[in-house]
Amino acid sequence: MNLIQKIHGNDEHTHDGQPHTHQAPFWVRYYDTIVGVVTLGRTRKVHQSTIQLARLQSGEAILDIGCGTGKLIFAAEKVVGSAGTAVGLDVEPGMIEQAKANAAKAHSHATFGVASITEIPYPDNSFDVVTSSLVYHHLNQEQKVAGLQEVARVLKPNGRFLIVDLNPTRRGLAVRLPGHSRLAQEDYVSREVVAQLAAADFANITAGAHPFNQLSYALGVINA
Numbered sequence: 001m002n003l004i005q006k007i008h009g010n011d012e013h014t015h016d017g018q019p020h021t022h023q024a025p026f027w028v029r030y031y032d033t034i035v036g037v038v039t040l041g042r043t044r045k046v047h048q049s050t051i052q053l054a055r056l057q058s059g060e061a062i063l064d065i066g067c068g069t070g071k072l073i074f075a076a077e078k079v080v081g082s083a084g085t086a087v088g089l090d091v092e093p094g095m096i097e098q099a100k101a102n103a104a105k106a107h108s109h110a111t112f113g114v115a116s117i118t119e120i121p122y123p124d125n126s127f128d129v130v131t132s133s134l135v136y137h138h139l140n141q142e143q144k145v146a147g148l149q150e151v152a153r154v155l156k157p158n159g160r161f162l163i164v165d166l167n168p169t170r171r172g173l174a175v176r177l178p179g180h181s182r183l184a185q186e187d188y189v190s191r192e193v194v195a196q197l198a199a200a201d202f203a204n205i206t207a208g209a210h211p212f213n214q215l216s217y218a219l220g221v222i223n224a
């Protein structure tokens with residue numbers, strides 16, 4: 001198994017939704033570098049675009065689930081400001097350790113913790129916005145359904161859930177990474193994610209191409 005496969009799991013994407021108990025795996029240190037290569041040095045721009053798609057406003061509370069090393073939440077923090085709240089959660093303790101190290105360097109006040117999308121450790125109605133970037137394709141069907149229910153639970157009435165994930169119909173390095181060969185050559189965000197958002201009672205669903213053209217997005221609003 002090579003480095004990128006270790007980061008992404010194998011073709012079965014074996015994340016079980018349970019917090020791992022091991023120390024930070026060595027490859028976590030290289031995650032940001034790999035993302036930088038895949039985005040051709042435009043990581044920050046990609047995250048800013050994602051935040052814009054979520055229509056994030058000053059003073060709002062945002063949760064990024066599957067936050068990895070925290071870079072998206074740092075971009076979000078700038079928008080919500082000191083009146084808002086920025087939280088990053090990830091099932092992989094090594095990612096959260098790296099996110100906390102990145103936060104210290106960035107003088108960020110964001111909160112990070114280890115948790116699965118299937119068990120979000122926050123009360124009902126906690127967030128205005130939940131984002132999830134490049135996480136959906138790691139989840140099995142059961143986790144997708146349970147995860148959507150959890151996100152709906154922690155969103156405030158009229159809260160938004162933005163899912164960003166790979167679009168295998170677009171040419172680019174991201175969709176050619178090892179560990180992604182099982183992905184159907186279709187824009188599953190526009191089809192599968194939209195259908196699952198609707199089944200989970202999200203409304204006003206919009207979907208389309210992310211400004212970084214190897215990605216697609218779907219956005220749903222939870223009913224009041």
Ligand SMILES: C[S@@+](CC[C@H](N)C(=O)[O-])C[C@H]1O[C@@H](n2cnc3c(N)ncnc32)[C@H](O)[C@@H]1O
Binds near residue numbers: 065069
């Ligand atoms: C490809 S990384 C994306 C990281 C970051 N969101 C980004 O856009 O760069 C996928 C992340 O999803 C996390 N993940 C996988 N299954 C998860 C689950 N059930 N709940 C929360 N996070 C999960 C992984 O640990 C990993 O950090």
